[in-house]
Amino acid sequence: MVKAVVAGASGGIGQPLSLLLKLSPYVDELALYDVVGSPGVAADLSHISTKATVTGYLPADDGLKAAFTGADIIVIPAGIPRKPGMTRDDLFNINAGIIRDLITGVALYAPSAFVLVISNPVNSTVPIAAEVLKKHGVFDPTKLFGVTTLDIVRSETFTASVAGKPDPSVFKIPVIGGHSGDTIVPLLSLSEPKVEISGTDRDALVHRIQFGGDEVVQAKEGKGSATLSMAHAGFRFAESILKAVAGESGIVENTFVYLPGVPGGDAVKESAAGLDYFSVPVELGPSGAVKAINILPQVSEYEKGLLEVAYTGLAANIKKGVDFIVGAPEAK
Numbered sequence: 001m002v003k004a005v006v007a008g009a010s011g012g013i014g015q016p017l018s019l020l021l022k023l024s025p026y027v028d029e030l031a032l033y034d035v036v037g038s039p040g041v042a043a044d045l046s047h048i049s050t051k052a053t054v055t056g057y058l059p060a061d062d063g064l065k066a067a068f069t070g071a072d073i074i075v076i077p078a079g080i081p082r083k084p085g086m087t088r089d090d091l092f093n094i095n096a097g098i099i100r101d102l103i104t105g106v107a108l109y110a111p112s113a114f115v116l117v118i119s120n121p122v123n124s125t126v127p128i129a130a131e132v133l134k135k136h137g138v139f140d141p142t143k144l145f146g147v148t149t150l151d152i153v154r155s156e157t158f159t160a161s162v163a164g165k166p167d168p169s170v171f172k173i174p175v176i177g178g179h180s181g182d183t184i185v186p187l188l189s190l191s192e193p194k195v196e197i198s199g200t201d202r203d204a205l206v207h208r209i210q211f212g213g214d215e216v217v218q219a220k221e222g223k224g225s226a227t228l229s230m231a232h233a234g235f236r237f238a239e240s241i242l243k244a245v246a247g248e249s250g251i252v253e254n255t256f257v258y259l260p261g262v263p264g265g266d267a268v269k270e271s272a273a274g275l276d277y278f279s280v281p282v283e284l285g286p287s288g289a290v291k292a293i294n295i296l297p298q299v300s301e302y303e304k305g306l307l308e309v310a311y312t313g314l315a316a317n318i319k320k321g322v323d324f325i326v327g328a329p330e331a332k
Ligand SMILES: NC(=O)c1ccc[n+]([C@@H]2O[C@H](COP(=O)([O-])OP(=O)(O)OC[C@H]3O[C@@H](n4cnc5c(N)ncnc54)[C@H](O)[C@@H]3O)[C@@H](O)[C@H]2O)c1
Pocket: 007, 008, 009, 010, 011, 012, 013, 014, 033, 034, 035, 036, 077, 078, 079, 080, 081, 082, 091, 095, 098, 101, 102, 117, 118, 119, 120, 121, 122, 147, 148, 149, 150, 151, 179, 224, 225, 226, 227, 230
């Protein structure tokens, strides 16, 4: 029996993500948690004739405890989205506290669950989550994932369009680093099938993958950021976890993980300027991340340049998240 939880289930991502989970054959029980509206979303989804039972919880009456207890996988798209002119880091002040409180719930009620963090800024919210779990003595780095799958989805779609291929789903393109602007590093040189895109076309494609989120924020004119494509991406990642749990082998997803705690992570950390958190292809198994795959030695000279830029931004974002929980070190 697999129990899946969506925290932030009434939101723009939460509702379609919950729908996709309700349709999944891998889910037996679906618990929807939000500060508003979740019983209504649950009632609506519960009429769909698939096997998962659906329940909705609010904070009252120990709703967080009831929603999280017994969870196998908790997907978190709770928090505010960007408006035009904002960076993801501008969301930190509000979303950091939301993640801290929800992850405290994970630590108390579902310490063995897989935790998938969608809430931005992912480069900081994942370190916040890790530090909260560490504080409670229940941190398992092989079960905590920052969801960067939307960058993969965009790289497949935009590359297919530039390459003139009708079906983006044939592409496999690693996107590594973090999840904001120039911390997002698409590795077009490692694309399968190979693509020959160079010069200004390559620069424009890389920029579009890095800043694809802004395109949606601008098009929505103040009404939020990517929700439907994100629900698809979040579900793709969640289902990969559930397939691995069900025993399927050879599943690899790019995801933002705590490198020192994942097998193979130390080699990635050494290649990635000593950063503790980084998105790389990660092999998934029944108990979570089984191997972080170090593809950094294979990148092109051009991509090395992109990575140098990414390291600086990521280091600052990671530190900001860690400091939010452990406190900034005393000045000497
Ligand atoms: N990782 C990614 O690739 C990616 C992609 C798109 C959006 N996002 C991020 O996902 C987050 C959600 O985006 P959205 O468009 O769904 O926003 P939204 O405002 O539509 O929905 C957010 C939901 O979170 C709920 N919420 C707020 N505080 C909560 C709490 N303490 N506990 C439970 N629920 C709470 C709200 O009530 C709301 O229903 C944003 O931070 C956004 O930046 C990340």
